[in-house]
Amino acid sequence: MSLKKENILIVDDNYDMLELLQRNLKDLNFHSYKATSVIEAIDILKSSTIDLLITDLQMPEINGIELIKYADEHFPNIPKLVITGFPSVDTAINAVKSGALDYLTKPFTFEELKKSIHNCLKNKKKNPLNKKVEDSDDFITNLVGISKEHTQLIDIIKRVKNNKATVLIQGESGTGKELIARSIHYNGNFASKPFISVNCGGIPENLIESELFGYVKGAFTGANETKAGLFHAAENGTIFLDEIGTATHSVQTRLLRVLQEKEIYMIGSQKPQKINVRIISATNSNLQNSIENGTFREDLYYRLNVVNIETTPLRDRKTDIPVLITTFLKKYGKEYGKPDVTITQKAIDILTRHNWPGNIRELENIIQRLIILSDKIIDTNSLPKSLKYKEPIEHEKLKSLHEIEKSYILKVLAAVNNNKTKAAEILQIDRKTLRQKLLK
Template sequence: MNFKKKNILIVDDNYEMLNLFQRTVKALNYNTYKASSVNEAIEVLKSHSIDLLITDLNMPEINGIELLKYTEEHFPNAAKLVVSGVSTIDSAVNAIKSGALDYLIKPFTSNELSNAIKSSLEKNVKIASDYFSNTEQESYAGIIGRSSQFKNLIDVIKRVQDNKVSVLIEGESGTGKELIAKAIHYEGTLAKMPFIAVNCGGLPENLLESELFGYVKGAFTGASESKIGLFQAASGGTIFLDEIGNASMTVQTRLLRVIQEKEITRIGSTNSEKINVRIICATNNNLTEMVTKGTFREDLYYRINVINIHTTPLRDKPEDILLLAKSFIKKYATEYNKPEIKMDDKVSNVLLRHSWPGNVRELENIIQRMIIMSDEVITLQHVPDYLKYHIPQQTDFLKSLKESEKEHIVKILNAVDNNKTKAAKILKIDRKTLNQKILK
């Protein structure tokens, strides 16, 4: 039976050592590729299916640890073996933590290398687990977490849910401001009354005004009949004004009167009508700064900001990330008929490391995508590239002439399988000059 040869990539900045290494590995009946820098290695990984990466640690510009981390997440099926002249405990620990399956100290025999290669290829078995099976989940009205911020938030919600005090929820987009507003409403004494959400940033000024306060027949072109506004529709319950910072000054002025007088006047009418409604506002703008700049009314700010809730971005409460992931996995696994799906532990490490600029909304979208793209197990292959580890690339125009020349010579030598005569011809230099440059 014929078995496909394994593809091995060897990375070392010492060109003579690299060639010696390649000859030794070829003699063990493996297909070999070589690179003298991390950037070259990444190009090989992108263009070939590599079964094993063998890399030195101490290399200029970008070291082998960075390459190990990058390969671990972008090419998780490749085994990783470190060969190094450095034998400190710290370097070995760092290499293993970065995904290396074995650590070989130079110099070594051909037999030791053969055993290390075989061992690394055999160990490279991905094991998926139910990564959140032992996590303790806490939730309240659909809000999930176990962090101190989560507990403080739930405490505030419980204190305000049974009264009609004005609440301002501030925080970044995607942090669940509407979910908090709904928790206040549906967990309190007003639960059976209307809850109406209004996106103040999603409607033009004139339309927002008519939607909020209503109008009488003939108030403007197209007003063929009278209509009550959302404040009246929410009577007895809660109106949630999302993105309140985007409301125009005209709307802000009318909102102030509504809060102060507890009454509204429809557009085109001179009669005021009493209302009985709790107002919850939310924004991802800094209203304090807007007050200073004169773009938000100071008197309105203090009227809506009786109770202030500031949501915590997901990056500041890592204890909640995997709990939320668990919830979304259950939700979308059921939706897409994959109830037994699991997630590789390495994926959870990526989720914990990411800064989540889009917060909970971004996490939910990522989980949904990975559920769709996977079968029984979510692995690193299903994680979007932008979440994975990235090596800071040196900008080409900042490289020295010597560095650029070295990279070009190495690429040519690799392309002609180390045939120096062919390489010298392509480079338009004699073989003696090429040998001198190689020695340097």
């Protein structure tokens, strides 16, 4: 169909659909990139030359319409093709209004896909300003809050975003450590370069080194070809090492060399390769304890911890909770087609008093669930039972000690027909003290 191998980015959270599309594109002589989320897709758009974007609409966290809008604003010369398994006139119109050139309903035939791709590429916008447009506010606005702690965090991000100093982000699970790392990357001079996120605890121990540093052909059984690692993929950009505290001693030693010598050794190679990568790492564990018990290298810790960011748990920045609730209501209201859902102040008050052991992630999940299950208004009855504990007495209903004492003295006097001697006996005070209290 095409002499030139155009680069097509396909975005879908369904792995089977991604594989099917990739095979179809290969048969049509296209080169494809694939992403399972909008965030991952934006990473690819920023770091690669893409000729066509194909995206599903229904995806978790951020939907395809938002990706279409983002791409239309920042990459106006890239045509967009929408695919969806939930067809309707409204979604079709919304997709086209957002910037899509064409619209396919699942399941579609090979010929329908071929025709649609051909039409999109043929009608590609002739934009003389054919370049990637970066907006440094896109990711920093995802960090929501008004607290002192939030303001301090934003200030640190602004200070470190344009330099290559290593950053260590420490804090409880769910406090947004990866979002902070992305904000540092996408708000600075490296925004147009790759951002590679690696969960060190999510990769099997026997694979982590080859995944990070790559390997040469014949390095081990099954190494049938040379494969670049994630550090290669992050060249000139940022690599984010989440759960760094779980890294093996061997990986720690290799990371120390990366930081000291700015070079890596692929598995099975004796030849070092120079790299230019900024390292941001994160952990929810206490690395000082790990150093003491011998599971983490002290010299690596100090190399990683040039700039330290301590995330504050949500329970310690209560003023941010109502702002986050509003943000998530807007986000998921739009995603699930319920933009008019509102929440009562009493419900917000209960959510604000909760300690949120799962932090921002837990709050976001609760709001997402409430949006799905609610009709128009989220009130106290909508909340999970675990959150609906007894509400505290309102301050205006509470009385001062002086008011309580006054009320009781008058009640006693009334009961004894204003007999002060009798009242003093009941109150267990002398008449002089009673007289002074009455004068007050």
